[in-house]
Amino acid sequence: MIALDRSDRALAAALAALAGFVDAVGFMGMGGFFVSFMSGNSTRLGVGVASEAAAAAIAGTLVAAFVFGVLVGALVSRFAGTRGRTAVLATVALALALAATLHQPGAVPGAFLLVAFAMGAENMVFQRNGDVAFGLTYMTGTLVRIGQRLADALTGGPRWDWFPWALLWAGLVAGGVVGALAWLRFGSHALWIAAGLAATLALASWPRPSSLTS
Numbered sequence: 001m002i003a004l005d006r007s008d009r010a011l012a013a014a015l016a017a018l019a020g021f022v023d024a025v026g027f028m029g030m031g032g033f034f035v036s037f038m039s040g041n042s043t044r045l046g047v048g049v050a051s052e053a054a055a056a057a058i059a060g061t062l063v064a065a066f067v068f069g070v071l072v073g074a075l076v077s078r079f080a081g082t083r084g085r086t087a088v089l090a091t092v093a094l095a096l097a098l099a100a101t102l103h104q105p106g107a108v109p110g111a112f113l114l115v116a117f118a119m120g121a122e123n124m125v126f127q128r129n130g131d132v133a134f135g136l137t138y139m140t141g142t143l144v145r146i147g148q149r150l151a152d153a154l155t156g157g158p159r160w161d162w163f164p165w166a167l168l169w170a171g172l173v174a175g176g177v178v179g180a181l182a183w184l185r186f187g188s189h190a191l192w193i194a195a196g197l198a199a200t201l202a203l204a205s206w207p208r209p210s211s212l213t214s
Contacts (some may be wrong), residue, residue: 004126009164012136013171014201019119019137020175021182022096022194026112028183033058035112036119036137038066058109069095069120077124082207088125089202092118093195100191106144115191118128118198125205139169 004012019036026035034040041059048056073088080087095118097203103111119137135141142165149162182190 004164009167011201011205012134014166015122015125015136015199016168016171017114017175017178018194018197018201019122020172020214021179021197022115022119022191023137023172024176024179025183025188025190025194026115028180029188030058030108030112033062033109034110035062035115036066036122038063039138039140041066050073057085061113062109062116065116066120069117070123071120072117073124076121077127085125085205086202088121089198092122093198093202095121096191096195096198100172100189100195101186105188111188111191115194122131134168136168137172139172142169152203 021036023036026033033044041062044065045056045059048054048059073091074092076087077084095114099111099114099118101111102114109116123132123136125136145165146162146169147159148166153159153162179190179194182193186193
């Protein structure tokens, strides 16, 4: 986040908001499972293995869908070259639109597997040397960086390096608030809002001619 320019920071915050939005929709739609926060699902998987096989199966399939999304997102990014970011976001938008189209109330996890797939792919938008530069759908590492950068600021280091990380976290929280409100108002149709946002971000990320030739 520190090395990104202003437009990329805004894109990262918007993608974190998208993750928060769909995670809130998934959490409310599936009664306590996640579509982007796989640490939570991993814990639910462990608890389910010990006490509730059905919950373990749901959590496990969501984790598998997320990992598959990472795999597909990484391949799409590599094959698309300089337009990798746009291609990944188009994949995210398509998966969310399919989820909105196919979702049936009461089907657990149903089309939410496509949402988990989309969130896995989203993490491939920002890469550094072929690896994920930072997480967009999970914030534990971001909160650690906030604490580290605050420690730096208090001991003579850069005063504001914590702020971009705080912006990323705030984006996810704000997205969660809006997602919860959208679920209460629109139900599963809220996924169309997420698909529209992803499509808009895909168009906005189309590389400028100067970036293609540099």
